[in-house]
Amino acid sequence: MKDTPLSNCERDFLLKAIEEKKRLDGRQTYDYRKIKITFGTDYGCCFVDLGKTRVMAQVSCELVAPKENRPNEGVMFFNIELSPMASPAFEQGRQSELSVKLNRQLERCFRNSKCIDTESLCVVSGEKVWQIRVDVHMLNHDGNLMDAASVAAITALCHFRRPDVGIQGDEVTVYSPEERDPIPLSVYHMPISVSFSFFQQGTYLLVDPCEREERVMDGLLMIAMNKHREICSIQSSGGIMLLKEQVMRCSKIASVKVSEITALISKALENDKKARKEGGKFGFAESMPQERITALKKDETSVEMSDVSEKADEIIQKAEVPHQTVPSPVVPVAGVGQIGEDLQHTWGLDDEDDDEEEEHKEDSDEEQDEKNMDVEHEKEIRGCVVEISDSEEEEVIILQAEKPGKTPIKTGSDSHQKGAAAASRKRPNK
Amino acid sequence: MEVCRSSAVSLREFGCEQSLLSRPDGSASFVQGDTSVLAGVYGPAEVKVSKEIYDRATVEVLIQPKVGLPSVRERSQEQCVRETCEASLLLSLHPRSSLTLVLQVLHDDGSLLSCSLNSACMALMDAGLPMSCLFCGVTCAIDYDGKIITDPSAAQEKGSRALMTFAIDSTERRVLMSSTKGSFSVHELQQCIAVSQKASEKIFQFYRDSISRRYSKNL
Amino acid sequence: MAGLELLSDQGYRLDGRKASELRKVQARMGVFAQADGSAYLEQGNTKALAVVYGPHEIRGSRSRALHDRAVINCQYSMATFSTAERKRRPHGDRKSTEMSLHLKQTFEAAVMTQLFPRSQIDIYVKILQSDGGNYSVCVNAATLAVIDAGIPMRDYVCACTVGFVDETPLADLCYAEESGRVSSLALALLPRGGQIALLQMDARLHQDHLETLIEAAMTACKGVSKVLDEVVRQHLQEASVLTGE
Structure with missing residues (x-):
C-alpha cells in the first residue's frame, strides 16, 4: 500500500502558516500535544497517546546466558515494530530506513545512558542473567513516533515487575507471581526524548511535529534528557545545517518539557499502583471510555443451552454413517x-x-x-x-x-x- | 459423552470501541474479559501488481503478537481470519484493489481467535466495507469432565481436553470457519456448534446495539 | 577497564596527548585509478578508505530519481579484520545501516546536489582499522574523496569526536577512551560558516557542559579542516607538476 502523496498546495499552505507562527491544530511553537498514559492488565504493558499518535509498549523477561565480555550484567533488548496499522506506508517485515533510525535512536537513548541497573539482573555470574525485552508497537502514526516510543518504553520499564529468583547452592528457582511477589526493575533515571523539527533551512523551529508537519520539514533534532538536566542523547537527522546557538536553545526548551512529561509519567504510575492495591479492576478493558458514543460494553451473559443436546443428536442421526473399516487401506x-x-x-x-x-x-x-x-x-x-x-x-x-x-x-x-x-x-x- | 444439561454456560463481559485510530479507514478494539484485540482496516486501496486479482479485491490479514516477531502460529490464525472475511465481504465490488486488515494482540487471556474475529468484523463495519453478512467468533472448550465452556479464559483453556473456535454468520447462523484442537467425539462437536450458534445471538445483538448507539445522533 | 586513567593530573591522556590535541592525520588522494574519486585517511590508528563514483545515471529503480537534485547513496562497512575480534557481519546490520544514513545526511547537506538533477553519487567508505572515532574518520576520508572526484561542495566537511572527562573536553577519542563510558559527541562541521551538518551524542552529560563540549568539537574540526586543506593543496601541486604546468 502506498501513502497518499502530499500535494504542493498543502505543502505551501503549511510552510506559509509556519512562517506566520500558526500550526494546524492551533498549538504554539513550543507546545506538546496532550499525552495520555494507560496501563494494561499485566505488569509492563502500557499505552501512550500523544495527540492522535498511539503507541503500545510491552516488557518481558527471560533467563539467558550473558555476553562473553560482560558476564555480570543483564541484557536489554529493544525492538520497535512499525505496524502496518499505523500508516499505509509501513510494510510488514521490511526494515525500512525509518525503522532502523528509530530502533537505533531508542537503543542509544536507553542502553548507553544506563537507565536500568543491569548488574542487578545477574542471577548466576557468567551463566544466567535476565534478558529484558522491550517491544514497542506503533498503532497510529500521527507524527513524532520517537517521543511517544521513548515515553512508552520508559513507562513500561518502570511499571514492569520481574519474577523473584531464589538461589540455593547450584540450584536456581524462579518463583511464579503467585508464590512470591515480583520485583520491580531498578531504574536510575528516566530519559525522555524531545523532537524539534526545522523548516526553511533552519529558520523556523517547531516542537512535537504532527504528521503533516513532518512531511514538509527539512530536518529533525532529537534531544533525550532526564529530569536531572542530564542529556542522554542528541541526534540530528535530515539534511539541515544547525548553528550552535540553535542547539543550545533547543536543549533549554527540552529540559522544561522533560520535567513536565516526567511529572506526568510519575503521576500515572502512582494512580495505577493505587488502583491495583485497592483491588479495583484495571487494565485496558477498564480504560475504555464509557461515555463515548463509539464505545459500548456489556456484562457477563449466560447462554441458554437447554436444547443443545437434542439438536446435536438430531444432526448426527441425519448425517451419513461413516465407514467402520476401509476396504483397501x-x-x-x-x-x-x-x-x-x-x-x-x-x-x-x-x-x-x-x-x-x-x-x-x-x-x-x-x-x-x-x-x-x-x-x-x-x-x-x-x-x-x-x-x-x-x-x-x-x-x-x-x-x-x-x-x-x-x-x-x-x-x-x-x-x-x-x-x-x-x-x-x-x-x-x- | 453426555453434557450436563443444566449447566449454565456464559460469555465473559465484552466491550467494543470503534474509530479509535485516525489513520486506518476503519478500526475497532474488542475486549472479551481480559482478552483484547485491536483491528485496523485499510481499503479499498492500491494493490501490488503481483498480488492483484482481476475481478476481486485481494484480502490481506496480518496478526501481530504482543512480544516477539510473528511466527507460524500467527500465520495459521491469519489464514482462518482471512477465509472468514473472504466469505462474508463482497469482494467483486472492488476488483484490483487490496483490503488490508491488521490485528494487534493487546492482551491474551484465552479465546484469542474469536476475539480477533469479532474485532475484525467491527473494524470492517467501521470502515464501511460492503458485506453480505456479519460474522462473529465463538470459542468452546471441553474439559476433562465433558463440560462445555464457552469463551474460556487462559486457565480454562489449559485445563481443557479440546478447544474449538467457530466463525458463525449472521444471516443463517451457519458455520463459516472452524478451527479445532484436541480430541472430541462427533456428538460433542455438534453440541459445541449448537452452543456457539446460541452464543452468537448475543454477540450479534451486541453488534446491533453498538451500531445503533453510534448512529443514534444521526438518525 | 576500571582504574585506567583517561586524564592524568598533569593533563596527559592514555597515549600521551594533551586534552585538546588531535591525533596525527595522514592522507592521500587518488589512490584508485578507476574510481572517479578516492582517498585514504589515517587518523592515529584508525584507517579508512573512501571511494566516490559519480555523478552518473541512476542505477536500479528510476523512481528514486529526484527531478531537481542528485541522490547521494552511501555505504559504510567495516573490514572483518578491523577490530580486535573478527567482525562477523561487516555490513547489513543495524549499526552499519545507521552509519550509512548518517553519512548520507552529512553529505547531502554539503554537496551541491542541485547542479546534477536526476543523477546519483555513490560514496563507499570502508574502515580498515578501527581505533575510535570511526564516524569522524569516515567523513574526513569521504570529503577528500569527493574533492578528488571533482564534485562541487559548499565547504570542507570535517568531523571529530570529543569526549568529556573530569570537566575537560578531550578531542579526538581513541577506542580505549570511547569504550570507557565517556560521554562522546560526534560533530560534522562546515568550518567556514560554522554550520553543523550532523550532531550525535551518547551517554549522560549535564546540560551545562553541552556548550563547552560543542565549542571544543568545533575547534577540533577547524583543526582537522586545516590539515585536510594542506593535503588537498599538496595533491594539486603534485598533480600539476606531473602534468607539467
Whole structure:
C-alpha cells in the first residue's frame, strides 16, 4: 500500500502558516500535544497517546546466558515494530530506513545512558542473567513516533515487575507471581526524548511535529534528557545545517518539557499502583471510555443451552454413517512417507477416495476391469493391504490387465518421477 | 459423552470501541474479559501488481503478537481470519484493489481467535466495507469432565481436553470457519456448534446495539 | 577497564596527548585509478578508505530519481579484520545501516546536489582499522574523496569526536577512551560558516557542559579542516607538476 502523496498546495499552505507562527491544530511553537498514559492488565504493558499518535509498549523477561565480555550484567533488548496499522506506508517485515533510525535512536537513548541497573539482573555470574525485552508497537502514526516510543518504553520499564529468583547452592528457582511477589526493575533515571523539527533551512523551529508537519520539514533534532538536566542523547537527522546557538536553545526548551512529561509519567504510575492495591479492576478493558458514543460494553451473559443436546443428536442421526473399516487401506511401511502431485498422499489416510482416484488414473485397458475391481473390493472387505515402501530391491512391474482380482504392482522409489499411473501397490510380502 | 444439561454456560463481559485510530479507514478494539484485540482496516486501496486479482479485491490479514516477531502460529490464525472475511465481504465490488486488515494482540487471556474475529468484523463495519453478512467468533472448550465452556479464559483453556473456535454468520447462523484442537467425539462437536450458534445471538445483538448507539445522533 | 586513567593530573591522556590535541592525520588522494574519486585517511590508528563514483545515471529503480537534485547513496562497512575480534557481519546490520544514513545526511547537506538533477553519487567508505572515532574518520576520508572526484561542495566537511572527562573536553577519542563510558559527541562541521551538518551524542552529560563540549568539537574540526586543506593543496601541486604546468 502506498501513502497518499502530499500535494504542493498543502505543502505551501503549511510552510506559509509556519512562517506566520500558526500550526494546524492551533498549538504554539513550543507546545506538546496532550499525552495520555494507560496501563494494561499485566505488569509492563502500557499505552501512550500523544495527540492522535498511539503507541503500545510491552516488557518481558527471560533467563539467558550473558555476553562473553560482560558476564555480570543483564541484557536489554529493544525492538520497535512499525505496524502496518499505523500508516499505509509501513510494510510488514521490511526494515525500512525509518525503522532502523528509530530502533537505533531508542537503543542509544536507553542502553548507553544506563537507565536500568543491569548488574542487578545477574542471577548466576557468567551463566544466567535476565534478558529484558522491550517491544514497542506503533498503532497510529500521527507524527513524532520517537517521543511517544521513548515515553512508552520508559513507562513500561518502570511499571514492569520481574519474577523473584531464589538461589540455593547450584540450584536456581524462579518463583511464579503467585508464590512470591515480583520485583520491580531498578531504574536510575528516566530519559525522555524531545523532537524539534526545522523548516526553511533552519529558520523556523517547531516542537512535537504532527504528521503533516513532518512531511514538509527539512530536518529533525532529537534531544533525550532526564529530569536531572542530564542529556542522554542528541541526534540530528535530515539534511539541515544547525548553528550552535540553535542547539543550545533547543536543549533549554527540552529540559522544561522533560520535567513536565516526567511529572506526568510519575503521576500515572502512582494512580495505577493505587488502583491495583485497592483491588479495583484495571487494565485496558477498564480504560475504555464509557461515555463515548463509539464505545459500548456489556456484562457477563449466560447462554441458554437447554436444547443443545437434542439438536446435536438430531444432526448426527441425519448425517451419513461413516465407514467402520476401509476396504483397501494404503499403509506405508514404517519409516516411509510420500507426497506429490497425483500420488497417493500418506499424510492423511483418506484411503477410500484415493483408491478410487487411483484406479481412474490407470491405463485405459483397465477401465473395464475397474468396475470389476470395485465389486471385488466390496466383496472382500479385507482386501489387499497395500504397503508402500521405498525399498530398492523391488522392480517396477506394469499392471497385468488379465488379472483383475489381484493387482501385483510394485513400486520402487523412482515411481515418484513417473507421476500418475505408477503409484503404489505392492504385492503383499511373500 | 453426555453434557450436563443444566449447566449454565456464559460469555465473559465484552466491550467494543470503534474509530479509535485516525489513520486506518476503519478500526475497532474488542475486549472479551481480559482478552483484547485491536483491528485496523485499510481499503479499498492500491494493490501490488503481483498480488492483484482481476475481478476481486485481494484480502490481506496480518496478526501481530504482543512480544516477539510473528511466527507460524500467527500465520495459521491469519489464514482462518482471512477465509472468514473472504466469505462474508463482497469482494467483486472492488476488483484490483487490496483490503488490508491488521490485528494487534493487546492482551491474551484465552479465546484469542474469536476475539480477533469479532474485532475484525467491527473494524470492517467501521470502515464501511460492503458485506453480505456479519460474522462473529465463538470459542468452546471441553474439559476433562465433558463440560462445555464457552469463551474460556487462559486457565480454562489449559485445563481443557479440546478447544474449538467457530466463525458463525449472521444471516443463517451457519458455520463459516472452524478451527479445532484436541480430541472430541462427533456428538460433542455438534453440541459445541449448537452452543456457539446460541452464543452468537448475543454477540450479534451486541453488534446491533453498538451500531445503533453510534448512529443514534444521526438518525 | 576500571582504574585506567583517561586524564592524568598533569593533563596527559592514555597515549600521551594533551586534552585538546588531535591525533596525527595522514592522507592521500587518488589512490584508485578507476574510481572517479578516492582517498585514504589515517587518523592515529584508525584507517579508512573512501571511494566516490559519480555523478552518473541512476542505477536500479528510476523512481528514486529526484527531478531537481542528485541522490547521494552511501555505504559504510567495516573490514572483518578491523577490530580486535573478527567482525562477523561487516555490513547489513543495524549499526552499519545507521552509519550509512548518517553519512548520507552529512553529505547531502554539503554537496551541491542541485547542479546534477536526476543523477546519483555513490560514496563507499570502508574502515580498515578501527581505533575510535570511526564516524569522524569516515567523513574526513569521504570529503577528500569527493574533492578528488571533482564534485562541487559548499565547504570542507570535517568531523571529530570529543569526549568529556573530569570537566575537560578531550578531542579526538581513541577506542580505549570511547569504550570507557565517556560521554562522546560526534560533530560534522562546515568550518567556514560554522554550520553543523550532523550532531550525535551518547551517554549522560549535564546540560551545562553541552556548550563547552560543542565549542571544543568545533575547534577540533577547524583543526582537522586545516590539515585536510594542506593535503588537498599538496595533491594539486603534485598533480600539476606531473602534468607539467
